[in-house]
Amino acid sequence: GAFAYMRAADALGRIHPMGVSHPATLDLLVNARDALRDAYEMNVVLEQTLDVDDFFFRVRPYYKPYRVGSQEYRGANAGDFAAFNQIDMLLGLCSATDPSYSQVVVEKFPYLTPDEQRRLHESFRHPNVLDALLAQSDHADENWFRTHATAFLEVCDAHGRAAEHHHERLVVGFIQRPAGKIPAEHLDGLTASGPPLDVLLRALRGLVDRRLARARDDIPTRHDDIATLRGLIS
Ligand code: HEM
Numbered sequence: 001g002a003f004a005y006m007r008a009a010d011a012l013g014r015i016h017p018m019g020v021s022h023p024a025t026l027d028l029l030v031n032a033r034d035a036l037r038d039a040y041e042m043n044v045v046l047e048q049t050l051d052v053d054d055f056f057f058r059v060r061p062y063y064k065p066y067r068v069g070s071q072e073y074r075g076a077n078a079g080d081f082a083a084f085n086q087i088d089m090l091l092g093l094c095s096a097t098d099p100s101y102s103q104v105v106v107e108k109f110p111y112l113t114p115d116e117q118r119r120l121h122e123s124f125r126h127p128n129v130l131d132a133l134l135a136q137s138d139h140a141d142e143n144w145f146r147t148h149a150t151a152f153l154e155v156c157d158a159h160g161r162a163a164e165h166h167h168e169r170l171v172v173g174f175i176q177r178p179a180g181k182i183p184a185e186h187l188d189g190l191t192a193s194g195p196p197l198d199v200l201l202r203a204l205r206g207l208v209d210r211r212l213a214r215a216r217d218d219i220p221t222r223h224d225d226i227a228t229l230r231g232l233i234s
Helices: 002-013 023-049 052-063 083-091 099-111 114-125 129-135 143-179 197-211 223-233
Strands: 066-068 071-073
Touching: 002 023, 002 083, 002 114, 002 143, 023 143, 052 143, 083 099, 083 114, 083 129, 083 143, 099 114, 099 197, 129 143, 129 223, 143 197, 143 223
Parallel strands: none
Antiparallel strands: 066 071
């Protein structure tokens, strides 16, 4: 799953030096879409084969915050690599200028290898594909625009679908639901990063809704811009 996300991030990172209208951009968007569909498929296999109790009682407890000397470190999670956030920002679904999103990225930074940190850093300064397409809206009647915009929307759909699955099936199915069955006094330290479960779930839901470009009035999402792009090619 992680490697599939890395393939998608790699393809998207190669678009901006050539420009959104370059013929190879279509191949890169298709590569990214297919890689994200693979990531989704692998998470479905994970969901179907992993035993909920084995995960909840035997694996998860190792990934709590822990103290070394005076420093408290958070536990690891399966998303501790750059690709997720590279994809978010290169597509334009999330922005480093959105404080609650950049907080997620900044918090993750010290837990990445130097190579992954470099990748994440680079994606901050690259223009995103959604803005690039909207800036070319004068060309909406041209064939390249329609095919590239259609492929871009398919990449966004694939990213959103995998993110929704991670939340609704993995986080809810393997953490929230089993947590509901244990006594409240054992709920402390349930999450890898430390906050109480309901606080973490709200933050994770915000990430999913950004990736799905859902309409929200409390956090910035690209709902209106994605609707504009759909309208341009409809
Ligand atoms: C049984 C399987 C899984 C469960 C129960 C699960 C659950 C979670 C939870 C609870 C968090 C929040 C961690 C915290 O801050 O305490 C998280 C974060 C994350 N997980 Fe998973 N996860 C699973 C598998 C995966 C896989 C296979 C991937 C990627 C291939 C993944 C990608 C991520 C990412 C990127 C984050 C950071 C938050 C975000 O950007 O959305 N997870 N996961």
